[in-house]
Amino acid sequence: MQEHNKIGWIGMGQMGIPMVNRLLDNGIEVGVFNRAPQKTAEAAAKGAKVYPSAQTLVQDYPVIFLMVSDYAAVNDIVESLKNDLSGKIIVNMSTIAPSENLKIKAAVEAYGGQFAEAPVSGSVGPATNGTLLILFGGDEAVLNPLQKAFSFLGKKTFHFGAVGKGSGAKLVLNSLLGIFGEAYSEAMLMARQFGIDTDTIVEAIGGSAMDSPMFQTKKSLWANGEFPPAFALKHASKDLNLACMEAAAAGSRLPAVETVAESYRQAVQSGYGEQDVSGVYLKLAEQ
Numbered sequence: 001m002q003e004h005n006k007i008g009w010i011g012m013g014q015m016g017i018p019m020v021n022r023l024l025d026n027g028i029e030v031g032v033f034n035r036a037p038q039k040t041a042e043a044a045a046k047g048a049k050v051y052p053s054a055q056t057l058v059q060d061y062p063v064i065f066l067m068v069s070d071y072a073a074v075n076d077i078v079e080s081l082k083n084d085l086s087g088k089i090i091v092n093m094s095t096i097a098p099s100e101n102l103k104i105k106a107a108v109e110a111y112g113g114q115f116a117e118a119p120v121s122g123s124v125g126p127a128t129n130g131t132l133l134i135l136f137g138g139d140e141a142v143l144n145p146l147q148k149a150f151s152f153l154g155k156k157t158f159h160f161g162a163v164g165k166g167s168g169a170k171l172v173l174n175s176l177l178g179i180f181g182e183a184y185s186e187a188m189l190m191a192r193q194f195g196i197d198t199d200t201i202v203e204a205i206g207g208s209a210m211d212s213p214m215f216q217t218k219k220s221l222w223a224n225g226e227f228p229p230a231f232a233l234k235h236a237s238k239d240l241n242l243a244c245m246e247a248a249a250a251g252s253r254l255p256a257v258e259t260v261a262e263s264y265r266q267a268v269q270s271g272y273g274e275q276d277v278s279g280v281y282l283k284l285a286e287q
Contacts, residue, residue: 008061137166234273
């Protein structure tokens with residue numbers, strides 16, 4: 001097995017920047033492209049080679065990681081590279097639906113490439129520290145040479161099976177994230193309505209069976225009423241909508257996910273999309 005020590009990377013957003021930094025800091029050669037070129041400056045300072053286009057990037061790298069916003073962005077990139085994908089491996093780390101990743105897989109393979117998905121669980125802190133969870137879907141033959149790179153990005157890689165399984169796992173985890181964000185926000189709002197001291201109820205929840213790592217990470221945000229984004233509410237809303245879409249296509253119902261998805265949609269429509277996922281509290285407090 002020959003490990004991949006050269007990786008092309010498309011998408012230098014809030015997650016892409018710290019993930020690329022992790023690879024560079026651990027000796028992986030990385031080439032980067034981003035539609036907004038100013039976002040590549042930090043990686044360039046660490047030694048990344050910056051490319052003017054996705055087409056020039058793909059010429060120099062056997063493996064291309066994508067970390068972009070949504071299905072439309074992933075599809076646009078693949079279509080723009082259709083004449084350049086023969087013999088290349090595309091690894092989609094963006095969060096899109098399982099059915100969407102299967103469409104991308106079919107397109108990449110039609111253009112002569114290989115495709116795998118590897119969405120991640122975790123926000124900016126774990127991305128910076130290299131403690132993400134890698135949720136892989138695809139062939140083991142694609143995964144094995146990537147294990148070294150993944151080890152720098154995350155604390156564990158889960159191989160769920162074929163393409164579609166990794167992105168399904170991501171929607172499972174992010175649906176739980178949304179439900180917990182809603183539940184804790186409602187609990188904090190209820191405490192406020194009862195006139196309960198915020199610090200005291202935070203301590204009580206933290207000492208109870210209802211504590212969780214998420215609550216410990218976010219408790220200061222609810223306590224202070226300020227929600228700087230580690231994982232933006234608009235992205236949580238997108239993922240909840242994807243989960244509902246996939247459930248509807250399968251003819252199933254997810255009552256809690258559907259209810260929370262509507263709450264997050266309303267929060268985005270009210271202008272809270274750039275707040276942290278826990279910032280759904282702000283919309284609930286309005287009501």
